[in-house]
Amino acid sequence: MGRWQPDARARLQEAALALYGERGYEETTVAEIAERAGLTKRTFFRYFTDKREVLFWGSELLEQQMVAAIEAAPASTSALGLIGAALDAAAVRFEEVREFAGPRHRIIASSRELQERELIKAASLAAAMARALRARRFGDTVAALAARTGTTVMHVAFEQWVDDPNQTAFQQIARDALAQLREIASTG
Amino acid sequence: MGRWQPDARARLQEAALALYGERGYEETTVAEIAERAGLTKRTFFRYFTDKREVLFWGSELLEQQMVAAIEAAPASTSALGLIGAALDAAAVRFEEVREFAGPRHRIIASSRELQERELIKAASLAAAMARALRARRFGDTVAALAARTGTTVMHVAFEQWVDDPNQTAFQQIARDALAQLREIASTG
DNA sequence: ACAAGTGATGTCACCTGGTGACATCACCAT
DNA sequence: ATGGTGATGTCACCAGGTGACATCACTTGT
Structure with a gap:
């Protein structure tokens, strides 16, 4: 066990896929994705260069x-x-x-x-x-x-x-x- | 002669093409394009849905x-x-x-x-x-x-x-x- | 065992693209 | 002149995206 929850990237991907599906891509905010994954907007952008890329990993x-x-x-x-x-x-x-x-x-x-x-x-x-x-x-x-x-x-x-x-x-x-x-x- | 300079769209296109060429696309700001055309950022977005579209008219x-x-x-x-x-x-x-x-x-x-x-x-x-x-x-x-x-x-x-x-x-x-x-x- | 890293994350300030609401202002029709 | 009409300006705002710096848990050298 590390000091943070592991698999931050996977958690962000799951959160994004779920939110994009539930509420639509444009209606979803990066801050919301990060929150759902227990992280911050800034951290999202450390794993994915932009809001779209999370679907193309x-x-x-x-x-x-x-x-x-x-x-x-x-x-x-x-x-x-x-x-x-x-x-x-x-x-x-x-x-x-x-x-x-x-x-x-x-x-x-x-x-x-x-x-x-x-x-x-x-x-x-x-x-x-x-x-x-x-x-x-x-x-x-x-x-x-x-x-x-x-x-x-x-x-x-x-x-x-x-x-x-x-x-x-x-x-x-x-x-x-x-x-x-x-x-x-x-x-x- | 109208009340405004005519051909606002064409002026915006010319300004954009010139600036994108001189300083690069990412380094150019919509406000700069509009200013060069003697218009406003808001007006730019009335003619083109976004910063990219000006090249695809x-x-x-x-x-x-x-x-x-x-x-x-x-x-x-x-x-x-x-x-x-x-x-x-x-x-x-x-x-x-x-x-x-x-x-x-x-x-x-x-x-x-x-x-x-x-x-x-x-x-x-x-x-x-x-x-x-x-x-x-x-x-x-x-x-x-x-x-x-x-x-x-x-x-x-x-x-x-x-x-x-x-x-x-x-x-x-x-x-x-x-x-x-x-x-x-x-x-x- | 303790000091000095190290690396993932958080915080904050900031810029830019993009939009909605409302104000102007020149011209036109009646 | 009077009241549209349509192109533009002003202003406030949100969200995506980034740089600089702070934290803090753990690791490593001695």
Whole structure:
């Protein structure tokens, strides 16, 4: 036992998720989140750079795992094949947090500020995947296009997944979406 | 002549662009922008909902023109063909504002807040194009994938275009990028 | 065992973005 | 002239965010 209650970060995250869900993101104050966690506004800002970031802790981990999947794939894999591998890695992570995904997604969908933050996380992810593709000797344009296509497929698949009454696996949905994209691109 | 200096909005935009460029976005205060335009902080917020929006005035027009291009295309056009038509419409607009595009782009690239705003504008554009595709009887998934692919190609092409020493036409760059995307999707 | 850290937290003062309520003031229509 | 009307100014206020400094429980060197 330390001198303070442990897991301050986790307590702040729980408090924020609960309050954002109960009263809405904009109607919730950082001071209220901190109070609910038994802490201070100032301490909140020591753990999270701003009021939005508390919902996005762990996105770097996802990014690392998707990049690692690209790096670990066989040498002859095509660009979109590597994106498929990255999406499979994302699927593992998403299934782990399935129970929180719905509520969190609805909160984000309710606020423009939060959507903006989610989009820049996706852009960061795309940039990281593009770097990994360039390291594999793909050209700049191909790397950028394939990487952003990866986040496109991820988001489209994610939205189908969170609301799916059949609880279909994310991997399944994402693979189907990627196949559909290939189809679109080869048609016409 | 009116009772006030006319074009308050334009003056605010000019002042903001100049100050963001000279001193940086974060170091510039809304009060300073308003003062430079001979107005008040309160008036700034009557024209623009926030400090970021002053750089994005006119994005609805681009959105409308791209959607109109989709609606005006021949009935048998494929999904990516429609996206190509939308990109051609965007090209017209971009060439009109080429001289401002570079400075504006560098300002946006310098600030996370501004990048977030740009990304949500792109998301709004993608949603509008997806609606236009659904109105053409494309399925939800196809519409969402194709529309987001359109913004992907637009952004990748835009970045090549603004820094291009040869001043290549945006339309050319965008068409090449779209062709490359088709190539990626059909390979492997 | 005691002094000197160390690190997480609290306190306080402050700036800036953003908003609501109300006052002005030039022009316009009747 | 009289009473709108619409763009602007004034003022007070809240919340997000930050820097500087104080606390205080525990750790470490001697």
